[in-house]
Amino acid sequence: MKKNFTKILAFILIAIFICACNAVKRVPDGKNLLTKNDIIVNGKSSGDEEASNQMYQKPNANLLGYKLRLNLYNLAKLNPDSTYQAKFKNDPEKYDRQAKLLSAKQVDRLGQSFMYKGIHEFLKSTGEAPVIIDTAKAKKSAQRLKYYYFNNGFFNVKTDFEVDSVGFKRAKIKYNITTGPGYKLDSIRTSILSPALDSLHKTNAEPSLLKSGNQYKTSDFEDEKNRITTYFRNHGAYTFQPTYINFDIDTIGKKNEADVNLIIKNYTIQEKDSNRTEPFKLYKISDVNIYTDYSSANAKLPISDSTSYKNFNLYSYKKLKYKPRAITDAIFITKGTDFADYKTTLTSRYLNNLKIFNYPSIQYEVDKRDPTAQSLIANIFLTPRKKYSFGTSLDFTHSNIQDFGIEASISETIRNIFNRAETLEISTRVNIGSSKDMANPNNNFFNVSEYGLDLKLNFPRVLLPFGTEKIIPKRMIPSTTIAAGFSKQRNIGLDKENFTGGIAYNWTPKRFNTAKFDLLNIQFVRNLNPANYFNVYSSSYNSLNDIGKIYNIDSANYDSAETKNLIINKGTTGFTNDVLSGITSLVPSDDAYQEVESIEERRRRLTENDFILATSYTFSKTTKKDLTDNNFYLFKTKVESAGTLLTLVSNVGNLQKNANGSYEIFNLEYSEYAKAEFDFIKHWDFGKEKVLAVRSFFGIAIPFGNSDYIPFSRSYYGGGSNDNRAWQPYDLGPGRTGSVNDFNEANMKIHLSGEFRFKIFGDVKGALFADAGNIWNVMDNVTDEKARFDGLADLKELALGTGFGIRYDLSFFVIRLDMGFKTYNPAYEVGDRWFKEYNFGHSVLNFGINYPF
Known part of the structure; x- marks a missing residue:
């Protein structure tokens, strides 16, 4: 295999070398291929990107110094039609022979096929024609450079250019710029x-x-x-x-x-x-008229319903369907105040955010009633969306659990449900998928399924029994969301029922800032098939089974006397109980006893039903202006507290604790913890579609009070297409344990990523990346020192993965393939961690949708 790979690599390198030597094959005699624009400012070479952008001609694009697109273009035949016809012109009998074998029509169509014509059209469209030096364009570039430096304060700037040969049919243009003093x-x-x-x-x-x-x-x-x-x-x-x-x-x-x-x-x-x-006048608003059901069809009809509310005039061509306050709360243009553009913008954003109208039209006219002509009437035209809208979707998905999935959903949106601009969204979804990580005794391709129902009621205001205008003014576009959901997973590990609900407040403190306060976030996870645990977590079963073959004393736990494999679930439960109750020869000081105890603790933790009642606050800030902005940063932080309110109620009510020393609700121990997360992303745009992106993440969740561990659904994992791409999802850590479990998770995470993105050709992009990070257990019930974070010295357990990726941009989303290599693996002994598995055999191929960060 290694020999074949070496031969293939050698062949590719030879092909690239041959193509590179032939880069000027399409350059006419007496002409030169442009290799470089060299800008010399006051005798020194300049790397000013803006100055380089003034050029009318730029050299052919290159990928790490290699002109891939130019060489692809050179591989194409420029006139494949004439080439195809020429071979018959020189040999007419050949055409007759093929026409008899096929037909004259098919022979002619063969010349239009992909093999004869299409492949060359593809190479030409994918490739890039050679950029041949044009002195007329060079003169224009020199003139643009003169304007560029003039506009930067160099009023006496002088520019000229010269063409320097750098090889056979190759030359560079040197632009000489003398700026003179800056003004x-x-x-x-x-x-x-x-x-x-x-x-x-x-x-x-x-x-x-x-x-x-x-x-x-x-x-x-x-x-x-x-x-x-x-x-x-x-x-x-x-x-x-x-x-x-x-x-x-x-x-x-x-x-x-x-x-x-x-x-x-x-x-x-x-x-x-x-x-x-x-002289210019300053205008005030004399009236605000709101047309609540405007359309081009009824624009000429008379108004049939109207009302006034707090100096706002509301008009309707039919019966008014909205309570006035629902609309006027979204209007920042008020009677008696100065005209202001920002109020128009705020009003448009708020009305659009209601989701019950199309984008509003706001127009001003001079009030003829004012003799000084310094008053404006604001006319706001609102076109309602349909009260009921029905939607369906079919998606192909990929996640950390599912390698491939098909999800179908049906949704219904009801607008203005209580006549105060509320929206109710009802949706149901069904998902089937395939996962190699799940227990799959029948070896079915679709071994994962899930269905669910979600309800979401949105209010365009803060829904509280007291006023919040001084804390969250309406210019921050506040809203309240009440949500409830149910989902049921089948054939996914232990099978689960997931009940969720909550109330959240959202607002926008500034244009590019968002805030969210989850007053109540409720989650109840019910495991339907806990007896399937050891089928799913096979690593835990293998470890327990190995110990059982040595220390098991009850034959009822075996499948047979020959194999001595523990029966799932009867045998595993029986043997574990025997060990922990002291029936076997193992004692607490034995390593095997401690391992059985650890396996049982993890089984109990992952099969227990979870009840989480949390409160959280999330804040994000970004400088990203639009989708094309590649020079920005994004900061996001979240703090969460769970179970504290329930503990307070339990203490006040003097409720009794169970045998484990924990409070219960509905006969279930609830989770109690504090959690904090910090996420920072920064992009630098170097021009020519080259972007450097970095990300840093830190998260920690500390159990206390009623809990000594974090629920699986709120813990952290490492690896995957959006994390450390050299490891599979849930396959990294904790610490230096070497992923001993099937689904490794912990309650603290550090992650760092860097990625350099560049254009290869057309819509195909490339990337070089490095991912560092790991997960650890801290301040919980895990005692394995290999998994715990005990100090800064444990930062040497940060795993490092490096690799490269290919992306295809479909405008509305990006298809991504990344190949990661384990560069530094903390699972090995110190001194043996670097490049231990740095090969294709241990690489990880990740498929993803859109960029990882």
Whole structure:
């Protein structure tokens, strides 16, 4: 196998070398392939990315220095049609022979087939034609460079270029730029003709972006225009636009300095064939009219229902279907206040967030009743969505449990259910899938199934018996969600029923910040098939069975006297009880006794039903502006407390504890713990579709009071397509134990990832990545020192996986394949951890949808 791999690798390297030598095969004689744009600024090479973006011609794209797309293009025949016809032109009898064998029509169609034509079209479209130096475009690039440096304050800049040969039919273009001294801003004055705007400008506490001593930058002047315009339009200047702002730059008699005069003229009004000017006015809102059921069909119909509520006028072409407050709570434009753009934006966002209207239309008109013409009427046109909407979906899924899954769902949304803009969502789902990790005695492909029902009722406000406007004002677009759900898993391990419910509050403190407070989050997990434990967790069974073959004294626990395998579930339970009750020869100080005790503790923990009543707060902040923004950070944190309220009630009620010293609810020990998580993601965009992304995560959950461990559903695991990609899901850790269990989990996790993403060709992207992390047990009932985190010295147990990935961008989602290699494995002894399993045989291939972070 290794010899074959070496031969294949050698063949690929030889093919690449041959293609590279032939990179100029499509370059005409007397022409040159552009290999590099070298920008020399004042005698020194410049790596300015923005300056490089001024080029009309750029060299062919490369992948780690290799021009893959150019060489793919060179492999294609440029005119496959004529090549196909030429072979018959030189040998007409060959065409006749093939026509007799097939038919003339089929022979002609063969020339259009993939093998003769399609493959070459594919290579041309996937590849990239050679970039041949064009001096006319080089002149344009030099001119653009001149504008670029001029706009950055170098008013005496000079540019030229020269073409330097670097090999056969290869050359680079060297752009020589002499900037001269950069000009700085000296005095900054303002000339604002309209008294109202002049007064506003003087009272503006925001600092100007133009400061004396700064180097001149055209972008600063554009930003200053936008800053002033935003301020004016948020303080009543309804008719003001950025075009009214001009700058007079004076460099006469100045040495490398420029005086700036900011000029704002009066408002221009066009009247027939002439124009006149008048000072800008500041407008106030005189009326707010809300049309609750507007559409193009009924726009000309008379209003049939109307009402007024807190200075808002609500109109309906049919019967008014909304309680006024449900809509007016979403309106930030109020009567008697100054016109402000930000109020228009907030109103649009809030109304859209109600999910009962299409995106609103907000229009202003001058109120003719005001003789000073300084009043505006705000008209808000709302088009209701359908009250009932029915949806279906069919998804193909992949998760840490399912290798492949098919999920179908049906949903029904009811809008404005209580006439206060509430929405009720009812959905049901069915999932079948395949998992190699599950017990599967019949070897069926679809060995996983789940179905569930979910209800979610959303209120566009904070639903509490007291006012919260001072804490969470309505500009933060608050909402309340009451949810309940039920799901049932079959053939997934122990089989489970999962009941969930809760009430949560969501709001947006700032534009790119979100907050969520789960007042109550209830989860009840009921295991339906706990007797199947040792079929699912086969590693635990094998360990217990090995001990049982030596120490078991009850033949009823065996399947036969020859094999002496413990029977599941009767034999495993019987032998474990015998060991822990002292019937066997094992004593508590024996390693085998402690291992049986550990196996039983884990079995009991994972088969017990869980009841969790938690409260949590989640906050996230991002600088990501849109989907195309690849230069941002995202910070998210969550704190959670579970069981504390139940313990408080139990203490106040003086309830009795059970034999384990724990309180119970519904004859079930509830979980009590505190949990904190911190997640930070940062992306750097280096241009040319090269992005560096990093992620760091820390999470810890500490049991206390009523619990000495964390429920499986709230614990952490390592490995998988969105974690450390060199390990399978649940196959990493805890600590340096070497994943002794089938599904390894713990209550503390550290994870670090770095990924460099780049374009290969077309929509195919590549990535090089490194993932580090592990899970540990801390402050719980696990006593194995290999699994515990006892201090900073245990950070040497951070596992490291490295690898590469291929991604195909389908615009609406990305298909991802990552191959991870175990680079540093803490499961081995110190000194033997690096590159122990760094080979394809121990690599892990991960399939995923979208980027991992």
